[in-house]
Every structure is written in C-alpha cells, then in structure tokens.
Amino acid sequence: MRVSGPAREEVDVKPVRCAVVGVGMMGSSHVQVLEALPEAHLLACCDTDPGAVERLPGGVPLLTSLDELLGRYQLEAVFVCTPQDQHLPVVEACLAAGLFVFCEKPIAHNLETADLMIEVAKRAGGRLAVGHTMRFDPDYVALADMVASGGIGTPVHLSARRNVPDFEGRMLFNRTTLAAEVGVHDLDLFRWLAGPVERVFAMSAETSTLGEGAVDAVIGTIRFATGAVGVVEFNWIMNSDSALSADYRLAVFGTEGAAYVEMRDPVTMVYTLEGAKWLRTGGQYEVGGTATGIVATEDRHFLATVRGLRDWPVSLEDARAALEVALALDRSLATGRPVYVETGRKCVV
Numbered sequence: 259m260r261v262s263g264p265a266r267e268e269v270d271v272k273p274v275r276c277a278v279v280g281v282g283m284m285g286s287s288h289v290q291v292l293e294a295l296p297e298a299h300l301l302a303c304c305d306t307d308p309g310a311v312e313r314l315p316g317g318v319p320l321l322t323s324l325d326e327l328l329g330r331y332q333l334e335a336v337f338v339c340t341p342q343d344q345h346l347p348v349v350e351a352c353l354a355a356g357l358f359v360f361c362e363k364p365i366a367h368n369l370e371t372a373d374l375m376i377e378v379a380k381r382a383g384g385r386l387a388v389g390h391t392m393r394f395d396p397d398y399v400a401l402a403d404m405v406a407s408g409g410i411g412t413p414v415h416l417s418a419r420r421n422v423p424d425f426e427g428r429m430l431f432n433r434t435t436l437a438a439e440v441g442v443h444d445l446d447l448f449r450w451l452a453g454p455v456e457r458v459f460a461m462s463a464e465t466s467t468l469g470e471g472a473v474d475a476v477i478g479t480i481r482f483a484t485g486a487v488g489v490v491e492f493n494w495i496m497n498s499d500s501a502l503s504a505d506y507r508l509a510v511f512g513t514e515g516a517a518y519v520e521m522r523d524p525v526t527m528v529y530t531l532e533g534a535k536w537l538r539t540g541g542q543y544e545v546g547g548t549a550t551g552i553v554a555t556e557d558r559h560f561l562a563t564v565r566g567l568r569d570w571p572v573s574l575e576d577a578r579a580a581l582e583v584a585l586a587l588d589r590s591l592a593t594g595r596p597v598y599v600e601t602g603r604k605c606v607v
C-alpha cells in the first residue's frame with residue numbers, strides 16, 4: 259500500500275553531493291537534516307573555526323579552507339550558513355566552481371552586497387537560492403494560498419510578531435540587527451502576502467538588557483504600495499531560562515475575513531523538577547530516521563531544484579526587497595523618521 263510518497267520521477271534520483279559551509283547554529287541544523295535525507299550525500303563541511311568539528315556527526319570531515327573543500331570533493335551543491343557579512347565571498351567562490359548554492363537568509367548584510375550577489379548569481383546562470391525558511395512552513399503556505407485565492411478578500415491590515423530568546427540577542431546584537439536577523443522572516447512574508455512596501459517607521463527599546471547600546475525590541479509600522487497597512491514587533495530578549503522560547507504571530511485582515519498563524523509555547527512541553535521546557539520539533543526533528551520539519555522541507559525542495567524537479571519559490575529580488583525593508587526599519591530607528599522603500603522616493607517628514 260502506498261499512503262504517500264515522492265512523485266515517481268523523484269524516486270530514482272541520485273543523491274546530491276553536497277557540503278555545508280559555516281557549521282554554527284543554522285549550519286548544524288542543515289547538517290542534521292542532510293545526514294538524514296536520502297536525497298543528499300553530505301561529503302564534508304567547512305568552517306574557519308576548527309572547533310566546529312564538535313558540532314558534526316562522526317564521519318563527516320571538517321575543513322577550515324573553502325578552497326580545499328572545493329578542490330578536494332566532487333561537489334554539486336553547497337549550503338552557505340556563514341554570518342551574513344560572510345555570504346558573498348563564499349557564495350561567489352562556490353558559484354565560480356560551478357556549484358548550486360543555497361544561502362541562508364538574509365541575502366547579505368547590506369544592499370550593495372546584495373546587488374553584487376544578484377549580479378554574480380545572474381552571471382552564473384541562476385544557481386543561487388536564498389533560504390527564507392518560513393516559505394516552507396505549511397502553516398504560512400496555507401495562509402498565503404488562502405489570501406492569494408481571495409478567500410479573505412483584499413488584505414487591508416497585516417500584523418506580525420516574532421520574539422525569540424535572549425541567548426540569540428546576546429550572541430547577535432553586535433553582529434547584525436534585530437530587523438535584519440529576525441524581522442526579515444516576516445518582512446518577506448508581508449511582501450509575499452500584500453506586495454511591495456512603500457514606507458516604514460520604527461521605534462526601539464534600548465534598555466541595556468542585552469548590553470550597552472543594544473536594540474532589545476523593535477516596533478514598526480508599514481505602508482504597502484496598495485494602501486494596506488502593517489505592524490511588526492520583534493524582540494530578542496525573552497529570558498532563555500523561562501519556558502517561553504517562541505512567540506510568533508502573523509495575521510491578515512481582509513475585506514472578507516481574516517487569517518492567523520499563531521505559535522507560542524509549542525505543543526510539546528516537558529515539565530520536570532528543573533522546570534518547564536519545550537521540545538523544538540517544528541524546525542527539524544527525526545522521525546524513525548526520516549527528517550521532518552521546515553528545514554527538512556526547505557532542504558528537500560532545494561535538492562529537488564538542483565535536480566531540475568522544482569523551482570525555487572523566493573526570487574533573488576524578493577530576498578533583496580525583504581532585506582531592504584529590514585534596513586529601512588533600522589534607518590528609521592537611526593533617524594527617528596519614516597523611510598520610503600522600494601519606490602525610490604526620498605523620506606519626507
């Protein structure tokens with residue numbers, strides 16, 4: 259009996275020979291998934307930190323030189339999971355080596371670099387995919403399908419929240435911004451649901467919770483080109499010792515209804531003598547050796563794209579635009595003024 263399974267043409271597809279570059283928090287996640295996916299053959303990993311070997315399963319070699327990785331293995335694809343200011347050099351080298359490249363979001367740390375990345379990718383014949391993971395979450399996809407089919411009429415008001423634990427804030431506040439690191443997920447979803455953004459305005463809390471000068475939380479308002487409005491709220495200060503580790507919400511109010519995705523206190527909670535904690539299953543989890551979760555869905559989709567069986571759903575222009583809106587929120591924080599985006603108009607106050 260066949261209950262469900264891959265399409266017939268995918269059954270005999272050869273595993274893609276791949277590597278992960280940058281084996282930190284997100285790279286480790288891809289490594290675990292790729293190790294469990296029959297569509298992938300993870301040959302090696304690369305990280306400038308030799309200590310990253312501790313985060314690898316036994317048997318997967320770690321190289322500290324990208325040139326050596328590209329020279330030594332007959333790779334077909336690379337997953338780039340370095341910090342965003344280290345995306346371009348790695349992506350460029352991998353594309354030049356003729357490989358397919360998956361690059362973690364956001365596409366880059368600034369727009370000039372994002373433009374260079376797009377230029378390099380176009381010259382390489384479109385072998386670059388930027389990983390906006392939420393596009394592979396069935397809850398968001400179902401909501402977007404509903405909106406696209408006109409099920410709630412025309413979107414008028416959108417609202418998004420993404421709050422994450424303070425261990426992320428402490429690790430990242432010196433390296434990137436809350437909007438570019440965390441908010442960019444929802445800014446991409448906003449554009450997917452309601453189209454280009456025209457104007458943003460933002461306020462922040464800087465209470466020294468994470469450290470001197472750190473932005474703890476951002477509240478932003480958005481004006482879409484259609485005339486719809488949106489509100490976003492992001493923080494990375496939720497106490498890591500508390501049981502609450504994820505607080506996400508996306509709501510769209512349309513002329514004929516509303517649609518919500520709400521995630522807080524994930525379904526699987528464990529209560530022990532040490533307190534309550536939740537088990538992280540939505541991102542990735544292995545079920546009897548099969549990788550499940552949104553990272554697995556995303557990685558499988560990319561591997562199928564490499565084999566020419568799928569199209570990548572996020573264009574490089576979408577990835578750039580999501581970054582542009584995130585950086586506009588940062589600019590609004592810095593200037594205290596509204597910032598025009600995607601329209602080329604100058605800020606007027």
Ligand SMILES: NC(=O)c1ccc[n+]([C@@H]2O[C@H](COP(=O)([O-])OP(=O)(O)OC[C@H]3O[C@@H](n4cnc5c(N)ncnc54)[C@H](O)[C@@H]3O)[C@@H](O)[C@H]2O)c1
Nearest residue numbers: 280281282283284285305306307339340342344362363391
């Ligand atoms: N899709 C998601 O949901 C999601 C979640 C978290 C992070 N991310 C993204 O993943 C990327 C990595 O973030 P992270 O939190 O895993 O960072 P991290 O700091 O945990 O890991 C980065 C790793 O890259 C290595 N590295 C740095 N420069 C390198 C280089 N030039 N060559 C090889 N290795 C290098 C570092 O030593 C480190 O091990 C970022 O773009 C981030 O925004 C995506």
